[in-house]
Amino acid sequence: MEDESPPSQGVSVKVLEATLLSALKMLDVGKWPIFSLCSQEELKLIRQACVFGSAGNEVLYATENDEVFVLGTNCSGCLGTGDIQSTMEPRRLDTLCGKKIACLSYGSGPHIVLATEEGEVYTWGHNAYSQLGNGTTNHGLVPCQVSTNLVNKKVIEVACGSHHSMVLTSDGEVYTWGYNNSGQVGSGSTVNQPIPRRVTSCLQNKIVVNIACGQMCSMAVVENGEVYVWGYNGNGQLGLGSSGNQPTPCRIAALQGIRVQRVACGYAHTLVLTDEGQIYAWGANSYGQLGTGNKSNQSYPTTVIVDKDRVIEIAACHSAHTSAAKTQSGQVYMWGQCRGQSVILPHLTHFVCTDDVFACFATPAVMWRLLLIEPDDHLTVAQSLKKEFDNPETADLKFLVDGKYIHVHKVLLKIRCEHFRSILNSDDEIIEMNEFSYPVYRAFLEYLYTDNIRLPPEDAIGLLDLATLYRENRLKKLCQQTIKQGICEENAIALLSAAVKYEAQDLEEFCFRFCINHLTVVTQTQGFAEMDHDLLKNFISKASKVGAFRN
Structure with missing residues (x-):
């Protein structure tokens, strides 16, 4: 059973459209404590980064020369260095150097799922539930390419639950593998899935455009704006009006006539963004993470009033109970857990990007997506x-x-x-x-x-x-x-x-x-x-x- 006590770690991290990505300055990266171990010279070279781990104690980053480095405690070999030794000095991952990273996600073990711009998938780290997709339950100490059932497929988005993995291909197909005790891989059973298999059922003839994972649930948005959900539902995070688990994809009927563009999963709650810039939320709400003004769980989609302005980005990180949104005018709001406190309505912050909400307010201070760090060439x-x-x-x-x-x-x-x-x-x-x-x-x-x-x-x-x-x-x-x-x-x-x-x-x-x-x-x-x-x-x-x- 999934409950709302903070897990060790598990977050879906996705590369969003370029128009929604925040170009961060080096000072912003420094808001994550792990970067204090890097020199100023090293920080200046970073172009992509992801902080993860049970306490934000691991980081992977790519430099302007497409070199990939890791740093941190290395739990379950999640740094991919070939051992389980922690490191306070950046270590180079030769396997991934020269391969441009398109997207990255990680789970609670933690395990890592990474896709390159060529559409190749690499996994490593914790593997007790076959979440690496290599057919074994042996931990992966180095990045290895996942090819089974993904040959000739270009992966464009990845998502991880606590111990399961999901990828989206360029032709709109969804593949899952790993832990399946609540039906989170969508196979119709609760047997763990050791290799990638396509999620079919009512997604068989649908083109999926966006995916996300909660701790033990999965979500997919199809091209006509419908949302399909499956897996654990004990807190109503599937939005089906019930609390029963769902072993195969099921459409959220309550969103009939609403065109969803993007979905984001918190630890046990869900956010969606519509094409009209509105937010709906459902699921667990003990910290006010639904933004409804109370702490009552909701099993049906509920409107979140953020601002009169149109919302262009939503953010949730399922290692925490925190939600965030950015409006068209650039204002950033947060609600839910804020360093142990409960914020039950969207609160205007002084930040310019949703990423900073998770660096400064969430526990642990990890990243909810792979950051693209662009050099700021503009002179004041x-x-x-x-x-x-x-x-x-x-x-x-x-x-x-x-x-x-x-x-x-x-x-x-x-x-x-x-x-x-x-x-x-x-x-x-x-x-x-x-x-x-x-x-x-x-x-x-x-x-x-x-x-x-x-x-x-x-x-x-x-x-x-x-x-x-x-x-x-x-x-x-x-x-x-x-x-x-x-x-x-x-x-x-x-x-x-x-x-x-x-x-x-x-x-x-x-x-x-x-x-x-x-x-x-x-x-x-x-x-x-x-x-x-x-x-x-x-x-x-x-x-x-x-x-x-x-x-």
Whole structure:
């Protein structure tokens, strides 16, 4: 019997249409903790990824060069490395390198089912129920191609239940294998199925366009929008109005006249998306995962009110009791289990993709589908400006400082700095600058392009002088921050002198406290020996008042 206690793992992960896929930045991938084991260089190369496992402790990813790597605890050999050893370093799967991954899914063991763009199917991992489709019950430690009954068939979508597997071919046929205690392979019996066999019955003459698996149930959407279901139904997740198991595909009569485009299965609940952008849900609801405003199970399809806007994507992950949806305007909603809490109505999130819902709210933090991670080549305005600093090809003005040129753009300087707005003329081509050193003036001009400064603390003193002269208050604060972060015993007196000179009282107090806290070493430095007489007198007086010279 299936119940609603969280299982070890089992999720259907599918590649959806390109229009629905979220192009993720590397920061988003980092929301899954397992990626903290990868270096920044490795993360930049990732183009596809799937985090899976009972605690999100395993990951498979493909790079821009179509190399495939795995990482994690390797339960039941699910990493496909040929052993059951966990690894904190990415390990290469030679069998799959060079083969472009089209879709991937995984079960509770876990076991993995993967299809390439050529339509080949590879499986590995847990196999106690023949869920690898190779005719045995031996765990698969390396990816092996499944060919029985799939020869000359191009697989375009894969789905896994807890311990059963399902694939969809390009000609609209469905094949299943593995655990069948509740009829989830659709064969009409409850005998486990060791090799792929086509699901027929009332699907015999139907063209299937989408598949999904719950823990122990299966779903198929056909081209006319009808939904067929089979397998375990103890929580009403088949939507047939009953709780009896179904050993062969059965059409959901309650959806008569409604054209469904896509189905998604949670642990014990089901979501469908119609061609009009509406959501229907049914099944288990103890965490509010149906989004109906209560926690009562539903065995019939029930309308989910997400937004006035059209929904374009639904998401569910049957390792958790969480649901998500994305609207046409890009808003992402979630409901159901949220880190142990119950959200019984669709809740607007700050996310831009449904994937982040499962990274941040679901337990475990796994992926509900294979992610396509596209490099973000678009530059923001700020990034574009930063790129153009000191670019002689686009600049229309040069500053000559210490015999070196710095290339800039008049219009940007006028926009960013009041000083330049008043002194720059349209016919200026070269301006010689003698008041400040090259590092200081270059840092100032770069600041106007980037809002940041890159200088050692000693040079930041000169920049502080410039900021004071040009009345750039924000730049003064940045200089003070840089000085504070770079202070040491050797430069403390020089920095204190600069703070006094430029009337930076907060910085002066900071440098003074540093000198007092490191008094013995500071008084032995060259800077202290060469200290200005008036400053030294003031320093000694102030230090005495705070008891620095007491025994």
